[in-house]
Amino acid sequence: MSPSLLELICPAGSLPALKAAVDHGADGVYLGLRDNTNARNFSGLNFDTKTLAEGIRHAHAKGVKVLMALNTFPQPATLARWHTAIDTAATSGVDAVILADPGLMAYAVKNHPGLRLHLSVQGSATSYEAIEFYRERFGIRRAVLPRVLSLAQVENVIAHTDVEIELFGFGGLCVMVEGRCLLSSYACGDSPNTFGACSPGHAVRWEQTPKGMETRLNGVLIDRYADHEKAGYPTLCKGRFAVGAETYYALEEPTSLNSMELLPEMARLGIAAIKIEGRQRSPAYVAQVTKVWRAAIDAVKKAPETFQPHPAWMAELNKVSEGSMHTLGAYYRPWK
Amino acid sequence: MNPPASILARLPALPRPALPSTFPPVLARVVDRLPSRPPSFAFAAAANGLAWRALRELDWSAARGKRFHARVRDLGLNLYFSVRADGFHAESSQRADVTFTASAADFARLALRLEDPDTLFFNRRLRIEGDTDLGLAVKNLLDAVELESIAAAMPAGLGQVIPHLRRLAA
Numbered sequence: 001m002s003p004s005l006l007e008l009i010c011p012a013g014s015l016p017a018l019k020a021a022v023d024h025g026a027d028g029v030y031l032g033l034r035d036n037t038n039a040r041n042f043s044g045l046n047f048d049t050k051t052l053a054e055g056i057r058h059a060h061a062k063g064v065k066v067l068m069a070l071n072t073f074p075q076p077a078t079l080a081r082w083h084t085a086i087d088t089a090a091t092s093g094v095d096a097v098i099l100a101d102p103g104l105m106a107y108a109v110k111n112h113p114g115l116r117l118h119l120s121v122q123g124s125a126t127s128y129e130a131i132e133f134y135r136e137r138f139g140i141r142r143a144v145l146p147r148v149l150s151l152a153q154v155e156n157v158i159a160h161t162d163v164e165i166e167l168f169g170f171g172g173l174c175v176m177v178e179g180r181c182l183l184s185s186y187a188c189g190d191s192p193n194t195f196g197a198c199s200p201g202h203a204v205r206w207e208q209t210p211k212g213m214e215t216r217l218n219g220v221l222i223d224r225y226a227d228h229e230k231a232g233y234p235t236l237c238k239g240r241f242a243v244g245a246e247t248y249y250a251l252e253e254p255t256s257l258n259s260m261e262l263l264p265e266m267a268r269l270g271i272a273a274i275k276i277e278g279r280q281r282s283p284a285y286v287a288q289v290t291k292v293w294r295a296a297i298d299a300v301k302k303a304p305e306t307f308q309p310h311p312a313w314m315a316e317l318n319k320v321s322e323g324s325m326h327t328l329g330a331y332y333r334p335w336k
Numbered sequence: 337m338n339p340p341a342s343i344l345a346r347l348p349a350l351p352r353p354a355l356p357s358t359f360p361p362v363l364a365r366v367v368d369r370l371p372s373r374p375p376s377f378a379f380a381a382a383a384n385g386l387a388w389r390a391l392r393e394l395d396w397s398a399a400r401g402k403r404f405h406a407r408v409r410d411l412g413l414n415l416y417f418s419v420r421a422d423g424f425h426a427e428s429s430q431r432a433d434v435t436f437t438a439s440a441a442d443f444a445r446l447a448l449r450l451e452d453p454d455t456l457f458f459n460r461r462l463r464i465e466g467d468t469d470l471g472l473a474v475k476n477l478l479d480a481v482e483l484e485s486i487a488a489a490m491p492a493g494l495g496q497v498i499p500h501l502r503r504l505a506a
């Protein structure tokens with residue numbers, strides 16, 4: 001079998017979103033169960049055993065892979081929940097599980113030796129040494145790299161490991177300490193790694209005031225938008241804070257990653273898969289974004305030398321972006 | 337550089353003349369003066385008639401005992417309702433646990449699955465005030481319903497209208 005190249009991996013927060021991804025050209029979809037075993041633990045989102053079975057059937061009928069994210073860190077009192085989730089993944093016939101916790105990898109290897117393991121971005125492995133560690137100990141087959149590396153650094157990783165490399169292509173940006181951020185926990189006690197969501201809905205309040213729309217996280221004012229200003233997600237990292245005499249985005253601006261123009265370079269490096277962020281979003285988003293990226297990846301595979309992102313693609317992607325603008329993130333930077 | 341024709345063929349649809357994004361302000365001012373009770377009743381009746389058969393199987397436990405307020409900004413229309421075991425109910429009190437504010441056209445685009453709520457939120461076209469988690473739960477609950485199953489459960493023939501409406505509003 002030839003190694004994977006630029007597989008398009010799309011988010012599925014619900015069965016209709018999964019079908020939208022499959023029907024618009026995804027090579028793989030990733031999803032999670034309805035609890036804190038994955039990092040998109042939002043009310044009403046995700047899959048139960050019935051929708052999981054139907055989703056897998058729909059995807060496999062069209063030759064599309066299903067990956068299950070089990071990318072949070074189990075807590076001692078509820079460890080059994082994570083083990084059951086791995087058992088569910090294995091018995092339901094998903095093509096791989098995406099794990100961050102080494103303990104869960106050990107459990108998977110011991111109990112389901114045939115199950116393919118991917119290292120989650122939440123595992124925060126940025127060097128080939130770290131990735132090789134997971135391969136030697138647990139036989140991981142693919143690693144999703146954190147969004148902190150430049151393409152030159154990605155190239156160095158690829159040169160030193162046979163583990164497939166998956167990169168984020170598009171979507172919301174964390175402040176880029178994947179797997180290590182405690183900002184949400186600081187404000188409301190719940191963090192992505194354990195609760196399974198950053199800024200969970202119960203802690204978020206939006207209110208229109210005479211000064212503008214205010215976003216609060218557990219009472220902490222994190223931003224105020226004037227009437228025609230674009231809004232971002234209610235996460236602390238994208239808040240505006242008073243630092244000295246200035247109030248500004250002190251940590252990160254609300255923008256989305258869009259690495260489309262780097263596709264030819266990613267193809268040259270042999271990137272196995274491109275991941276689209278957004279399991280929290282609706283089927284409409286999944287359909288829009290999958291369609292555009294399918295066209296772009298097909299185009300780059302056909303003629304990498306002449307590839308350029310079509311303006312209409314970029315406009316479509318900008319439209320659905322947080323902050324309605326995009327960045328190449330760390331991928332393109334001259335310094336290391 | 338011009339992309340090859342095959343790429344063009346796969347381009348996402350470019351914007352076409354769409355539903356007006358807002359209704360004439362005069363009309364909105366007129367509607368604004370009307371009491372909210374009759375529209376809430378009309379909304380509940382329409383929602384029950386058209387969609388409840390497909391929606392009643394959903395797990396509405398998060399919505400139990402909660403009151404919703406949809407504010408149609410450009411029409412000045414306020415709909416107050418709750419969701420009970422037997423369907424949508426108009427509420428006469430103006431107290432709500434969560435309020436959604438958008439234009440009529442954007443509510444229509446959301447209902448037809450043409451637009452993602454987060455996109456509208458980023459662009460300040462959708463506002464959610466009050467109990468955010470409740471709003472999120474209902475949004476995700478509705479997202480998990482397949483449009484075809486709503487269409488199939490609609491009264492005779494009406495379901496066929498959905499694909500036409502989607503094309504019109506795209």
Ligand code: SF4
Nearest residue numbers: 174175181183198237
């Ligand atoms: S606060 Fe920002 S950086 Fe931290 S987990 Fe949330 S989204 Fe990511």
